[in-house]
Amino acid sequence: VTATDRPHAAFDTVVLAGDAVRMIDQRVLPDTETYLDALTADEVAHAIREMVVRGAPAIGIAAAFGVAIEARRLAGDARDAFALARAVGPAVERLAATRPTAVNLFWAIDRMRRIMASASGPATALAAALLTEAQSIWDEDLRMCRAMGDHGAALLTPGCRLLTHCNAGGLATAGYGTALGVVRSAWRQGRLRSVLADETRPFLQGARLTAWELQKEGIPVTVITDNMAAWMMKTGEVDAVVVGADRVAANGDAANKIGTYGLALAARAHGLPFYVAFPTSTLDLTLPTGDLIPIEERPAREVTHVGDKRLVPADVPVRNPAFDVTPASLVTALITERGIVRPPFGPGLQNLCVGG
Numbered sequence: 408v409t410a411t412d413r414p415h416a417a418f419d420t421v422v423l424a425g426d427a428v429r430m431i432d433q434r435v436l437p438d439t440e441t442y443l444d445a446l447t448a449d450e451v452a453h454a455i456r457e458m459v460v461r462g463a464p465a466i467g468i469a470a471a472f473g474v475a476i477e478a479r480r481l482a483g484d485a486r487d488a489f490a491l492a493r494a495v496g497p498a499v500e501r502l503a504a505t506r507p508t509a510v511n512l513f514w515a516i517d518r519m520r521r522i523m524a525s526a527s528g529p530a531t532a533l534a535a536a537l538l539t540e541a542q543s544i545w546d547e548d549l550r551m552c553r554a555m556g557d558h559g560a561a562l563l564t565p566g567c568r569l570l571t572h573c574n575a576g577g578l579a580t581a582g583y584g585t586a587l588g589v590v591r592s593a594w595r596q597g598r599l600r601s602v603l604a605d606e607t608r609p610f611l612q613g614a615r616l617t618a619w620e621l622q623k624e625g626i627p628v629t630v631i632t633d634n635m636a637a638w639m640m641k642t643g644e645v646d647a648v649v650v651g652a653d654r655v656a657a658n659g660d661a662a663n664k665i666g667t668y669g670l671a672l673a674a675r676a677h678g679l680p681f682y683v684a685f686p687t688s689t690l691d692l693t694l695p696t697g698d699l700i701p702i703e704e705r706p707a708r709e710v711t712h713v714g715d716k717r718l719v720p721a722d723v724p725v726r727n728p729a730f731d732v733t734p735a736s737l738v739t740a741l742i743t744e745r746g747i748v749r750p751p752f753g754p755g756l757q758n759l760c761v762g763g
């Protein structure tokens with residue numbers, strides 16, 4: 408990966424830095440731009456659970472780096488590669504137990520497990536192979552997002568005003584973004600007029616992260632609260648909706664940040680295109696439909712409080728499902744690094760994966 412592949416590299420979402428996994432702390436953006444170094448797999452697992460690092464591809468990359476630094480840390484005490492694989496195993500399980508919905512986490516961990524399963528020779532050789540694999544996952548993500556962004560931008564009419572949800576940007580990936588990869592490519596091609604970013608209650612990934620990331624790059628962005636989106640469509644301020652995904656089933660049903668489903672319904676009601684952008688690492692062809700996608704329920708405090716301020720009376724129950732599933736019937740097209748898939752998505756997604 409060369410510097411020109413990352414022209415916007417004003418921040419590092421998740422990178423290897425010596426013996427550490429370095430992550431920009433997304434909990435404190437946009438106020439504070441600070442980095443957190445995790446030195447063990449368990450520290451990485453904690454960072455994923457606490458949303459220091461979030462977004463489907465970024466979670467997978469962080470976990471892969473977590474496995475790699477754990478192996479390097481333990482290699483000195485392991486007799487051989489086989490013993491090292493056994494020593495790292497429990498930490499790999501703990502990484503896999505951090506967040507259930509984004510399939511990229513399990514996709515990346517499976518890749519690391521495959522390297523561990525073929526272990527032979529000295530422990531240091533396995534540790535080196537795991538580092539190489541984790542870095543490849545990062546490199547591939549950057550390439551996939553760039554290709555996906557270019558494919559997606561070609562769908563847009565010049566002067567397009569896009570609405571997006573959550574943060575499917577550089578902060579959710581190695582650096583280019585999925586939905587915001589489409590935004591980046593469209594901006595460079597002069598096709599994009601502006602972006603409306605849903606604030607995305609309760610964790611505010613849109614208000615805090617998408618706005619920060621696009622502002623940093625000089626792409627015009629306006630934040631709206633989630634309940635304004637349908638009205639913006641009605642009053643003619645939106646030309647298309649583009650969102651990311653955490654897991655896409657074989658029929659094209661797509662899990663993404665809670666609120667995505669409502670946006671898709673509103674887009675359909677207003678005759679607007681609704682695009683879902685994701686790398687093939689987000690595809691789960693083992694699930695026939697989205698009904699089988701596990702939906703994470705996050706802590707109540709994310710809903711009851713903003714920072715230290717309580718919004719909801721004590722003892723009133725709240726719900727906090729972090730994702731919803733948009734049925735394929737509401738999706739105009741799926742945007743991947745291998746090209747655009749149109750309905751019916753089932754055969755299209757199968758074809759996409761032949762040979763890949």
Ligand code: MRU
Pocket residue numbers: 461462463464509572573574575576579580584585586612650651652653663664665729
């Ligand atoms: O809970 P988060 O912030 O990890 O959820 C992130 C999303 O829902 C993104 O839209 C999705 O991961 C796509 S990221 C390229």
